[in-house]
Amino acid sequence: MHPTPVDLHEQPPQHVEATSSSHPRGLYLLFATEMWERFSYYGMRAVLVLFLTDAMLMDKAFASKFYGGYTSLIYLTPLIGAYISDRYWGNRRSILTGGLLMALGQFILFASASNYGPATTHPLSHWLLYLGLGAMIVGNGFFKPNISSMVGSLYTPGDKRKDAAYTIFYLGINLGSLIGNTITSTVGDTGHPSDFRWAFLACGIAMTLGTLVFNWGKTKYLHTPQGQQVGTTPAHSTTVKGLFALLPVLLVLVLGILYLDSTKVSVIAPLLGLAVVGIAFMVFTDKSLSAADLQGVLVIFVVSFFVVFFWAAFEQAPASLTFFAKDNMDRTIFGHELPPSLFQNLNAFFVVTGAPLMALLWTALGKRGLEPPSPVKMALGLALLALGYLVMCFGVKGLQPGVKVSMFFLVALYFFHSYGELCLSPIGLSLVNKLAPVKFASLLMGVWFLANAGANYLAGYMSSLYPDPQSNAPAPVLLGYQITNLYDFFMVFVVSAAVAAAILLTISGKLVKIMNAREAEAA
Template sequence: MASSPPKTTAEPPAGGATIFGHPRGLATLFLTEMWERFSYYGMRALLVLYLVSGGPDAAAGSQGGGLGMSAATATAIFSVYVSMVYLMAMPGGWFGDRVWGARKTVAVAGTVIMAGHICLALPGSAMFFVGLALVAIGSGLLKANISTMVGHLYKEGDVRRDAGFTIFYMGINLGAFAAPFGIGIVGEKVSWHLGFGLAAVGMALGLAQFLFFSRHLSPHSSLVPNPLTAAERRSVTVRTLAGVLVAVAFYGIVIAAGVYTLNWALVPIIAAGLVIPVAVLVRIRRDGELSDAEQKKMSAFIWFFVAAAIFWMIYDQGASTLSLFGDAHTEKNLFGWEMPTVLYQALNPLFIMLLAPVFASLWLALARRDREPTTIVKFSFGLFVVGLSFYVFLIPMGMVSGDEQVTMWWLVGIYLMHTVAELCLSPVGLSLTTKMAPKKYMSQMMGVFFLAVTAGDSVTGLLAVAGVDLNGAGVVALEATAAVAAAGAIYLYRNRVRALMGDVH
């Protein structure tokens, strides 16, 4: 998923260019994002496999030494983790805007992420969950600010701007593609904790070069655009401490009573992941300072938000439900080589790097002929394809029982469908958000769009916590139907939605 566009622009620093005619700072940010995504996607590829390792839902013959959880619990934890990464993007943006500035926030974020991976590399379930929380917090802080810093490198109207973001986006996918090879294989085949340790090394490399070459970044990245007043700082400190004390007291009572289970931690987080996105959307939509046109655009945006949440609910199961199925039920023999399960996670970034230029060229060619599909059509098509992918998933599911296996090419095809759907929906959604954002909330709306990921993954987490078998044919069919139905609804009501969108097409 692409990072958000910048919120401000500034005069780029002097000093020439070193990467395809772009400011030197682009190379710094490219490498920072590449190494951060390398560590993030490497750990993500291992996560559910490690959680079920040693338990009843682990694949026969797989490495032991994990936490031995059920597939349902592992999927719930994975979903909560991903949802928190995107939920933390909103306070991450707030810290960049009001407390530290983008550059300092990214430096702190990289340090927190590295510390999290170090905790994951240490034995013990307590350290594991501390590490998971740190990586989620750090990733949210970094994601909200690093693309803003890319924008700082270019003056308003600089024709290199879009190309610069394209180069930066390639860093995301390059890191994501390399991660299963550099981290995943070691973790799955040698040692889980060594794999997590390599993720820490990757983040350390990214952080080191960011700090060393930060002199090439725009001076504007060090500024705090809207610093807190002394009164606001006191208020935030008091509220934060009060919230921490209430949480500590509550969980202290639960633990002392001997009734604590993992669900006492998961359920409140899942609830927050569902309630906060709804509350944010309602607050913006009901803001009396918005013009009639802006309120109508927000009504249209809600359609796309709900559709995106359903999309991410299915898409992000590529690293949980699909990964567990691939580990237990696919024959991964590739020209005589037994392919590690984690390499399934390299397919999506590989397909993106191959297909993104094709889609860009296709939209441009169709636009020249005045036949480019509208945003609504692209969105509905992306939803339809991701729903169709889960209908396809039903076929290999129906072919296995017990320890039986099917060919790996079923999953390769499903991941390809996910990529096609993503290229129709995710970039379109990012662009649409910048066009439909009310002026008052221009800086916040990209974070609001990311909350669709939080909402979608929270639904998956809720189903898993409730004990629903996400590898069951009934649930997979239900999720597929929800996506296809949402695609149909958007398409059937496209004229109504288009009218709400006003001058945005």
């Protein structure tokens, strides 16, 4: 499949939107595009681990690490996509290319799930699994950082509506997740392994729709308040179409990394470390950046470090928490047993219903001069994450074999996690956009996703420590701490998130001073 060409000579819109309390219509185009893409990603992710264990017959520990490797690469490749976008393609071409690749990947997964089985008897199915995931990894690398950075480009520097805009944008993410997870859990997680293919087919259709929606409205709606088109090909770019030849190379590279990491030796963790060092060197040695610019970048790196602790615990949802829902929780309601993957929808539901409330809260507090700064909001998010796992600890403490836990505890966990997410993720996206120098806007958005990459890799490792009573393996050990039961397992996340929240809150004052100096210079 060849990416759809982008018009390099797009004309500005005939009417310029006036700056007002309302948001530009381009925000809602990006909202719709992201909604369909998140339908595709989260819908597939909801059933992925169950597909690996129930259809491909992988054990839980291997499936967890495989999931962690895949999701970490999903967030690592935006570094490459952001670099190419900044210098050669622009946001629009990158989004269209990424969208088409991700749609192709979902359709390949549909083919894999149509002839499933263990690797010993169904090798083609497993190779198609790798190929489909690889296409989505590469596609996401071009799609994700560019659509996120475009949200901020619709506003002028210092516009107070940015935090609310990212919260609205985040609503689109979770609305897509809510719809996608509901559909894929219903048609795919039925207890019959042959039905997983319908989940992947639905995700492929959704991704295709999202790409078409973006292509339809990009010229008409994506512009600044002054009417200048945003996300077009950089004026200095001389190599545009030739870079499409790199896509097969990137795909082969990603497939090799995913295969080696899941079957041979860890290669993703060293890559993450090299990426951090490489980006830091590239940015901090750039002599064109001012001292305030560099301090702002430093804040991005510091905050991104704490984000790792949040997402490593949060991303247990499609892995260990789904194992828990399947094996240890009473899922019967009104005489009907719910699919275990459907409970991941609680996060999307709470975010969709809570995002407007949080946007109103931040706006109301801002008008009164009481809105907490971004680092404090993010520390609150970590604290709420710890609280969610603490509730779960009460539910599983002293749990006897064969006894099922009430679904109340998992519902409560997702409630606290969702509001913690609203305090951390959209606020973090907005913070990166505010502090990043224009020259490195997409690349530093990639740093935000690099933190997610590390967190997801760690999440897969942590999920592999899930105490499985059906396994004959010895109890897992983490830094000398033996995990013998579910209480021990969930307590790890309580402690790590609470400590991270306390440290971030302690240093938030210094971070705010740096942020204020950077924003004052930008204004």
